[in-house]
Amino acid sequence: xxxxxxxxxxxxxxxxxxxxxxxxxxxxxxxxxxxxxxxxxxxxxxxxxxxxxxxxxxxxxxxxxxxxxxxxxxxxxxxxxxxxxxxxxxxxxxxxxxxxxxxxxxxxxxxxxxxxxxxxxxxxxxxxxxxxxxxxxxxxxxxxxxxxxxxxxxxxxxxxxxxxxxxxxxxxxxxxxxxxxxxxxxxxxxxxxxxxxxxxxxxxxxxxxxxxxxxxxxxxxxxxxxxxxxxxxxxxxxxxxxxxxxxxxxxxxxxxxxxxxxxxxxxxxxxxxxxxxxxxxxxxxxxxxxxxxxxxxxxxxxxxxxxxxxxxxxxxxxxxxxxxxxxxxxxxxxxxxxxxxxxxxxxxxxxxxxxxxxxxxxxxxxxxxxxxxxxxxxxxxxxxxxxxxxxxxxxxxxxxxxxxxxxxxxxxxxxxxxxxxxxxxxxxxxxxxxxxxxxxxxxxxxx
Amino acid sequence: xxxxxxxxxxxxxxxxxxxxxxxxxxxxxxxxxxxxxxxxxxxxxxxxxxxxxxxxxxxxxxxxxxxxxxxxxxxxxxxxxxxxxxxxxxxxxxxxx
Numbered sequence: 001x002x003x004x005x006x007x008x009x010x011x012x013x014x015x016x017x018x019x020x021x022x023x024x025x026x027x028x029x030x031x032x033x034x035x036x037x038x039x040x041x042x043x044x045x046x047x048x049x050x051x052x053x054x055x056x057x058x059x060x061x062x063x064x065x066x067x068x069x070x071x072x073x074x075x076x077x078x079x080x081x082x083x084x085x086x087x088x089x090x091x092x093x094x095x096x097x098x099x100x101x102x103x104x105x106x107x108x109x110x111x112x113x114x115x116x117x118x119x120x121x122x123x124x125x126x127x128x129x130x131x132x133x134x135x136x137x138x139x140x141x142x143x144x145x146x147x148x149x150x151x152x153x154x155x156x157x158x159x160x161x162x163x164x165x166x167x168x169x170x171x172x173x174x175x176x177x178x179x180x181x182x183x184x185x186x187x188x189x190x191x192x193x194x195x196x197x198x199x200x201x202x203x204x205x206x207x208x209x210x211x212x213x214x215x216x217x218x219x220x221x222x223x224x225x226x227x228x229x230x231x232x233x234x235x236x237x238x239x240x241x242x243x244x245x246x247x248x249x250x251x252x253x254x255x256x257x258x259x260x261x262x263x264x265x266x267x268x269x270x271x272x273x274x275x276x277x278x279x280x281x282x283x284x285x286x287x288x289x290x291x292x293x294x295x296x297x298x299x300x301x302x303x304x305x306x307x308x309x310x311x312x313x314x315x316x317x318x319x320x321x322x323x324x325x326x327x328x329x330x331x332x333x334x335x336x337x338x339x340x341x342x343x344x345x346x347x348x349x350x351x352x353x354x355x356x357x358x359x360x361x362x363x364x365x366x367x368x369x370x371x372x373x374x375x376x377x378x379x380x381x382x383x384x385x386x387x388x389x390x391x392x393x394x395x396x397x398x399x400x401x402x403x404x405x406x407x408x409x410x411x412x413x414x415x416x417x418x419x420x421x422x423x424x425x426x427x428x429x430x431x432x433x434x435x436x437x438x439x440x441x442x443x444x445x446x447x
Numbered sequence: 448x449x450x451x452x453x454x455x456x457x458x459x460x461x462x463x464x465x466x467x468x469x470x471x472x473x474x475x476x477x478x479x480x481x482x483x484x485x486x487x488x489x490x491x492x493x494x495x496x497x498x499x500x501x502x503x504x505x506x507x508x509x510x511x512x513x514x515x516x517x518x519x520x521x522x523x524x525x526x527x528x529x530x531x532x533x534x535x536x537x538x539x540x541x542x543x544x
Contacts, residue, residue, distance in 0.1 A: 003482050003484065003493045005531060005534075005535065006452055006454055006493045006531050007454070007456075007491065007493075009530060009531055009534060010454060010456075010524055061506075064505075064506065064509065065526065065527045066526055066527055066529070066530045067524050067526040067530070068530065244534045244535065247533045247534050247535075247536070248530065248533065248534060250533070251529060251530065251533045316537075
């Protein structure tokens with residue numbers, strides 16, 4: 001083995017922030033349903049604490065043996081709305097607390113799956129769950145929530161979008177940060193290990209290990225070495241780098257699954273930034289040749305990056321899944337924060353970028369006096385991009401009471417800080433208040 | 448577990464290899480391969496060792512070598528060999544890697 005190769009690996013971890021972002025254990029709760037909500041909540045607690053009891057210690061031992069940080073250990077569960085069909089909004093809190101308590105008992109960082117899938121309409125549990133969100137997300141610490149409001153097959157549920165705009169505002173009235181724990185999806189995927197949107201889909205096995213790998217810093221360093229060369233060289237470099245990163249995820253995931261005696265699911269290779277300098281997707285785009293992210297050309301550079309990451313990742317792992325691509329959260333990415341502060345990166349540009357990357361409008365602070373219907377309309381736009389283009393899109397937006405454009409909001413830790421960004425002040429209310437359902441696009445009829 | 452790679456990086460001075468090697472010998476660990484270079488006065492050594500009898504004590508060895516590194520003023524990494532191979536290998540036939 002070559003010393004050069006060994007040192008390259010060590011450097012990726014030490015200087016370029018290569019990490020396994022998460023080992024996420026997906027646990028089905030379909031067999032926990034009992035007659036009454038308290039009994040079901042107890043079953044949920046018991047199942048999670050039994051299945052995940054060794055998750056953290058196994059992950060820490062692997063970290064140690066391979067010298068690669070595993071930043072988060074997480075759990076995802078079956079969307080709670082499916083388990084709690086009979087519950088009232090108040091009773092829903094038993095489930096939220098059971099998840100939170102179980103997550104704390106086993107020592108994981110987050111637990112996802114306080115979720116509802118309403119792309120075609122609401123069942124009883126869905127409405128109760130959404131109505132309980134302002135309390136659930138402020139009374140618990142580790143519970144993450146998501147709602148799927150559209151899909152290419154089902155179209156877009158405008159009633160749900162209206163409700164979610166109102167819910168986001170209701171959460172903002174209780175907390176500046178709790179909306180960071182809520183993602184509103186179109187085309188949500190069932191095996192995503194990343195938060196806040198992770199849940200364990202109904203077609204998944206009883207228990208599974210999914211892994212999310214990250215490494216924007218490694219990609220940036222690799223592109224630095226091909227300065228001035230043609231763009232296909234950049235694509236090839238990203239592809240090869242993504243391959244290496246994904247191989248680590250494949251190895252770690254397979255080993256963790258083996259040691260936990262659990263099936264290995266998928267590797268999600270997503271360039272997920274952290275607020276640390278050098279761990280930024282914006283910096284990767286800038287290295288490709290943009291003076292600052294948000295400049296004209298940003299969408300094209302991001303398209304190349306996202307695609308090359310997928311191509312490298314697919315070859316490197318047995319099963320690729322989740323979101324796999326590049327994440328572009330604002331508050332969690334030093335380069336995005338700079339560009340938003342400078343006014344170079346606008347919401348309009350971010351929306352355009354979401355049409356070519358793996359998620360959507362993510363971790364963006366907006367003024368606290370934004371109307372709920374405007375937030376709904378942002379969700380509708382993102383859903384339209386996802387539904388029409390057969391891809392996942394999402395909205396995780398943070399209205400902040402008492403703050404206005406240019407103010408900074410601090411979310412703490414990996415969630416970072418964000419400048420409050422301006423939104424278009426013209427009303428979308430009449431559009432959102434129509435309610436109903438936007439039909440599925442014609443190309444969804446493939447049978 | 449079978450093999451590990453021990454990497455030492457830091458300011459060169461006499462006795463680094465000797466100190467690492469005597470620590471390994473205390474644990475009855477066999478050294479399979481050593482490669483060493485000095486680049487701009489920075490000492491870099493990588494060592495492939497056999498861990499066949501040391502499964503349970505990997506953590507103890509790693510802790511001791513970390514302490515030794517602190518004492519010598521160098522950084523010592525002790526990692527399973529697979530991570531280095533995996534990164535540049537396509538095949539996934541030999542499960543679980």
